[in-house]
Amino acid sequence: MSPAAVQSAAADKHGRSRSRKKKNNVNGSSSSLGKKRKSDDGDDLRMEKPNKKNSKRKVQLSNDNDDNEVIAAEVGNLKVVNGGDVSSGIVGVTASYLSDSRFDKCSVSPLSLKGVKDAGYEKMTIVQEATLPVILKGKDVLAKAKTGTGKTVAFLLPSIEVVVKSPPNNRGQNQTPILVLVVCPTRELACQAAAEATKLLKYHPTIGAQVVIGGTSLSSEQKRIQKNPCQILIATPGRLKDHIANTAGFASKLMGVKALVLDEADQLLDMGFRKDIEKIIASVPKQRQTLMFSATIPDAVHQVCNVALKKDFEFINTVQEGTEETHSQVRQMHLIAPLDKHFSLLSVILKEHIADDVDYKVLVFCTTAMVTSLVANLLGKLNLNVREIHSRKNQSYRTRVSDEFRKSKRLILVTSDVSARGVDYPDVSLVVQVGLPADKQQYIHRLGRTGRKGKEGKGILLLAPWEEFFLDSTKDLPIEKAPVPSVDPDTKKKVERALSNVEIESKAKAYQAWLGYYNSNKKIGKDKKKLVELANEFSRCMGLDTPPAVSGLVLRKMGLQNVAGLRSK
Numbered sequence: 407m408s409p410a411a412v413q414s415a416a417a418d419k420h421g422r423s424r425s426r427k428k429k430n431n432v433n434g435s436s437s438s439l440g441k442k443r444k445s446d447d448g449d450d451l452r453m454e455k456p457n458k459k460n461s462k463r464k465v466q467l468s469n470d471n472d473d474n475e476v477i478a479a480e481v482g483n484l485k486v487v488n489g490g491d492v493s494s495g496i497v498g499v500t501a502s503y504l505s506d507s508r509f510d511k512c513s514v515s516p517l518s519l520k521g522v523k524d525a526g527y528e529k530m531t532i533v534q535e536a537t538l539p540v541i542l543k544g545k546d547v548l549a550k551a552k553t554g555t556g557k558t559v560a561f562l563l564p565s566i567e568v569v570v571k572s573p574p575n576n577r578g579q580n581q582t583p584i585l586v587l588v589v590c591p592t593r594e595l596a597c598q599a600a601a602e603a604t605k606l607l608k609y610h611p612t613i614g615a616q617v618v619i620g621g622t623s624l625s626s627e628q629k630r631i632q633k634n635p636c637q638i639l640i641a642t643p644g645r646l647k648d649h650i651a652n653t654a655g656f657a658s659k660l661m662g663v664k665a666l667v668l669d670e671a672d673q674l675l676d677m678g679f680r681k682d683i684e685k686i687i688a689s690v691p692k693q694r695q696t697l698m699f700s701a702t703i704p705d706a707v708h709q710v711c712n713v714a715l716k717k718d719f720e721f722i723n724t725v726q727e728g729t730e731e732t733h734s735q736v737r738q739m740h741l742i743a744p745l746d747k748h749f750s751l752l753s754v755i756l757k758e759h760i761a762d763d764v765d766y767k768v769l770v771f772c773t774t775a776m777v778t779s780l781v782a783n784l785l786g787k788l789n790l791n792v793r794e795i796h797s798r799k800n801q802s803y804r805t806r807v808s809d810e811f812r813k814s815k816r817l818i819l820v821t822s823d824v825s826a827r828g829v830d831y832p833d834v835s836l837v838v839q840v841g842l843p844a845d846k847q848q849y850i851h852r853l854g855r856t857g858r859k860g861k862e863g864k865g866i867l868l869l870a871p872w873e874e875f876f877l878d879s880t881k882d883l884p885i886e887k888a889p890v891p892s893v894d895p896d897t898k899k900k901v902e903r904a905l906s907n908v909e910i911e912s913k914a915k916a917y918q919a920w921l922g923y924y925n926s927n928k929k930i931g932k933d934k935k936k937l938v939e940l941a942n943e944f945s946r947c948m949g950l951d952t953p954p955a956v957s958g959l960v961l962r963k964m965g966l967q968n969v970a971g972l973r974s975k
């Protein structure tokens with residue numbers, strides 16, 4: 407590594423007491439572990455949860471790394487690397503995510519370097535500079551770096567080198583083993599990683615990369631894998647499990663895996679995915695290299711990462727201690743307003759932003775798929791240029807909308823959490839989050855869809871007064887309180903009229919989804935009577951005097967049978 411690059415230092419392994427209070431080595435935040443996610447945007451099937459500046463970029467091994475000691479006690483020889491803050495307080499400077507080092511200073515094959523060059527990458531980003539040499543040495547790595555700073559290339563490039571260095575297989579085309587397995591939590595993310603791999607592989611005609619994702623035909627995927635053998639496979643967990651169980655010869659191909667990558671590792675180790683991931687890990691050889699990447703790595707992940715990583719893995723953290731996990735060039739605001747104002751306020755926020763920025767490109771995050779659908783429906787009726795994306799749309803629609811949004815300007819994408827992580831839409835000017843984000847990590851990832859590659863951006867979180875408690879978990883983030891904009895009577899009327907034109911079925915589904923989502927929130931779901939009052943308020947906000955009836959079975963599954971105020975069917 408160059409002097410500018412981050413260096414590693416062995417962690418102190420003395421204090422082994424598990425009972426010591428952990429401090430913030432990783433900007434400690436509340437864990438999202440333990441949450442149950444039924445779909446990739448956790449919708450109405452959701453039931454009760456079980457329950458600055460460092461210009462030299464030198465090592466910042468924290469003095470208070472009790473955290474590491476605890477982990478050392480659990481997993482042994484932990485190494486910690488802390489890097490410089492990616493944005494280092496240099497507001498609006500677009501190059502701040504880049505390092506001074508070029509890719510050719512690492513021992514990467516000439517053909518990969520040509521691919522990197524054609525992709526337009528000259529210098530390594532800071533996370534690439536910090537992780538590449540370590541990964542190329544064959545170490546297991548857990549890496550944390552801010553959103554939009556090039557983590558995908560950071561794990562793909564050395565993965566390609568794993569294939570380059572492997573002896574050519576001489577067992578015939580159809581027997582090509584999978585050498586690198588990349589697991590991504592969402593289909594969009596898997597496709598995006600596959601597209602990046604294809605770019606990097608431009609000059610490696612003998613190396614194939616394939617993607618397997620849910621929502622597409624299993625049999626056509628089986629044929630594709632059979633026909634186009636690939637050494638690099640990028641997959642979502644569910645579909646990967648399907649192939650392991652149902653595709654002839656697939657399990658034996660997986661026995662060739664030399665490198666396993668878990669992108670958005672904290673989400674993959676979350677309870678919603680953990681069982682799948684454990685199964686996947688059991689299907690690849692023990693002797694392998696494992697790489698785990700994310701912009702957020704809560705403490706709880708450190709405690710379970712030994713599920714996948716070797717004991718002597720390196721934790722490479724490019725988010726400097728004591729700095730925010732979000733980008734300083736992204737202005738963050740929150741608005742607290744009564745629920746009955748949210749639809750009008752959203753319309754005002756969007757219209758103001760459109761007036762301010764002719765090249766606007768906005769993401770509006772909603773709590774669930776069905777609420778997303780309702781909001782998209784409403785905004786469309788208000789003549790805004792909107793698209794929607796969530797798990798209830800079929801995969802070809804999702805791919806089409808995602809591609810359109812990637813290429814477009816002057817478009818609003820209303821989305822569930824399927825777009826929260828990893829998706830790299832260039833030049834998003836504003837991210838609006840309506841309602842309670844699942845947790846602090848999800849807030850950070852959603853916000854991270856703007857301000858990518860050092861660009862500027864804006865984030866607005868719109869909460870009701872009874873959702874304000876969420877801000878307790880984000881105290882270390884610079885989220886300003888914004889004044890609530892006034893809603894003129896004309897806008898109010900237009901929104902009411904638009905709502906009256908939204909189909910009752912869409913409202914009924916949104917109501918049930920809303921109930922399920924907030925029921926699964928630890929705090930709000932505790933008081934069922936209050937929860938139902940709030941859900942019925944949401945129903946009134948949609949223009950319904952009587953709340954929609956919900957099936958008795960669903961109410962039972964939510965633990966809401968016999969709660970006053972609900973209508974059962």
Ligand SMILES: Nc1ncnc2c1ncn2[C@@H]1O[C@H](COP(=O)(O)OP(=O)(O)OP(=O)(O)O)[C@@H](O)[C@H]1O
Nearest residue numbers: 527529530531553554555556557558559701828830
């Ligand atoms: N060395 C580089 N130089 C310039 N651009 C790069 C470089 N490496 C990656 N990029 C670009 O940076 C953008 C962000 O990369 P990527 O999506 O991998 O970020 P990320 O850190 O994984 O973000 P997230 O945390 O949201 O998943 C992409 O458009 C990618 O093509």
